[in-house]
Amino acid sequence: MLSVADAQTAIRAALQPVMAWELVPLPQALNRILAEPILAPFNVPAHDNAAMDGYAVRAADLAPDRPTTLTVIGSAFAGHPFTGALTAGTAVRIMTGAEIPNGADTIVPQELCTVHDSATVTIPPGQKAGQHLRRAGEDLAAGSVALPVGRRLGVAELGLIGSLGIGSVRVYRRLRCVVLSTGDEIATIGEPLAPGQIYDSNRHTLTAALTRLGCDVLDFGIVRDDPQQLRVRFTDAAENADVVLTSGGVSVGEADFIRQLMSELGAVHFWQLAIKPGRPLAFGRIKNAWLFGLPGNPVASLVAFAAFARDALRYLQGEDPVTPAEPIPVTLAHPIRKKPGRQEYLRGTLARENGTLVARVAGAQGSGILSSMTRASGFIILPEEAGDLPEGATVAFLPFAVVF
Numbered sequence: 001m002l003s004v005a006d007a008q009t010a011i012r013a014a015l016q017p018v019m020a021w022e023l024v025p026l027p028q029a030l031n032r033i034l035a036e037p038i039l040a041p042f043n044v045p046a047h048d049n050a051a052m053d054g055y056a057v058r059a060a061d062l063a064p065d066r067p068t069t070l071t072v073i074g075s076a077f078a079g080h081p082f083t084g085a086l087t088a089g090t091a092v093r094i095m096t097g098a099e100i101p102n103g104a105d106t107i108v109p110q111e112l113c114t115v116h117d118s119a120t121v122t123i124p125p126g127q128k129a130g131q132h133l134r135r136a137g138e139d140l141a142a143g144s145v146a147l148p149v150g151r152r153l154g155v156a157e158l159g160l161i162g163s164l165g166i167g168s169v170r171v172y173r174r175l176r177c178v179v180l181s182t183g184d185e186i187a188t189i190g191e192p193l194a195p196g197q198i199y200d201s202n203r204h205t206l207t208a209a210l211t212r213l214g215c216d217v218l219d220f221g222i223v224r225d226d227p228q229q230l231r232v233r234f235t236d237a238a239e240n241a242d243v244v245l246t247s248g249g250v251s252v253g254e255a256d257f258i259r260q261l262m263s264e265l266g267a268v269h270f271w272q273l274a275i276k277p278g279r280p281l282a283f284g285r286i287k288n289a290w291l292f293g294l295p296g297n298p299v300a301s302l303v304a305f306a307a308f309a310r311d312a313l314r315y316l317q318g319e320d321p322v323t324p325a326e327p328i329p330v331t332l333a334h335p336i337r338k339k340p341g342r343q344e345y346l347r348g349t350l351a352r353e354n355g356t357l358v359a360r361v362a363g364a365q366g367s368g369i370l371s372s373m374t375r376a377s378g379f380i381i382l383p384e385e386a387g388d389l390p391e392g393a394t395v396a397f398l399p400f401a402v403v404f
Contacts, residue, residue, distance in 0.1 A: 001274040003384060004307060004343045008324075011283055011308060014269060015290065017318045018242055020173045026161055029153050031214040032171035033318040038147040038161055043137035048100040050076075051132045055113055055121055056094045056104035058086055059129035067114075069122045076101055091121055100133060107132035140164075150320025152214075172318035175213075178237040178289075179206045180220035182230065182249040182258065183296060188222060201370060202247035202294070202301045209305055209404055210245075213313055225249070227257050234261055238289040242316060245309065248296030258282055258293040266291070274384055276342040277367035278304040290316070297367035303345045303379070306403040325403050327381055327396035330359040336382065336389045343384040347376035350397055359397050376400070 002010070021035035050056065056076065062068045070091040076082040078097035086092060086103030094100075094107065106129055114122040140146050146164060147157055153169070161169060180203070187197045200222060210217045218240060223233045230249075237244045249258040259282050262268045266285035271293070273281050277300035282293030292309045294301045314322045330350060338344060347362045362376035363369070378399040382389065389395065 040140040348380035
């Protein structure tokens with residue numbers, strides 16, 4: 001069986017990002033991937049401005065060892081600069097963000113100043129020349145790269161682009177992903193359950209995860225355990241998508257046809273991994289589409305998506321760099337039994353106790369028990385080589401919030 005790390009490396013080595021792009025209005029660019037850099041069209045800030053409310057003064061006017069009284073000759077507000085110039089012995093009342101008046105080189109915070117009347121202000125000693133100024137271009141110089149190619153556009157990125165006066169951005173087109181479930185035992189929501197059947201959950205979890213990644217999702221429904229139906233549906237899926245994600249049909253059962261079809265229609269890169277849950281995972285191609293054949297058990301399907309498909313999809317979208325979610329070290333609240341040989345993902349909760357982050361297993365861990373995912377806040381990840389772990393052992397914890 002291939003290790004988790006080796007499988008992740010093999011997937012990344014096989015993929016090539018989708019490079020087609022489109023121009024979209026800024027309000028529609030959330031969660032999209034930049035296809036060209038955003039360059040600052042001007043200095044940010046555009047001019048020297050005050051970092052605090054106070055008084056703009058000339059440092060040369062301030063006595064180093066005693067208070068200095070200056071004549072106030074005007075005021076400067078953000079958007080309404082003082083139009084004159086400071087001369088010896090003068091000061092200008094200034095608000096945060098206002099342009100620094102000509103001749104001024106220092107801001108004295110208002111709480112340090114003594115205002116005698118509207119015409120004079122006394123400045124205490126100890127001020128430093130150039131204090132509390134924000135210089136033009138100190139954030140972004142005109143022509144510099146504000147955001148690089150490959151950046152996923154979040155809330156802050158959209159705000160930065162808007163602050164530069166840019167109304168539309170060039171982004172990679174959305175990744176087209178087909179989702180389908182396989183198996184005679186799977187029923188669609190709204191249909192009565194026949195004996196031995198269960199309702200399909202995997203299409204809904206996968207669709208939600210793909211939507212959150214910014215993919216366009218095509219729901220191809222449920223395909224029965226019939227080789228001819230599967231062949232037709234897989235061929236249709238591969239012609240309409242960049243990626244096909246299936247659930248079920250990848251183990252060694254007599255009715256598990258996914259690997260066989262992948263071999264006939266494309267190629268299988270691997271299909272058994274040293275992971276629990278989720279060992280049967282097929283990765284390869286069907287015609288021109290990449291295929292992730294995920295396990296049918298609901299939790300195993302989510303584990304496989306988080307461990308392998310998620311970052312692969314980010315890379316295919318053009319995101320660069322693709323930084324994997326980093327687990328955090330935590331302490332086990334209780335012992336855990338484990339056999340060496342597979343990296344295990346347990347559903348767990350996290351709490352801070354006496355200053356220490358402590359993890360606990362959240363309920364039963366069967367790969368078909370989806371309710372325990374709703375009671376957990378992340379995966380407790382146990383190393384492949386590890387055996388039984390005692391209370392107090394340090395393990396990795398991967399929060400759901402960073403992978404789903």
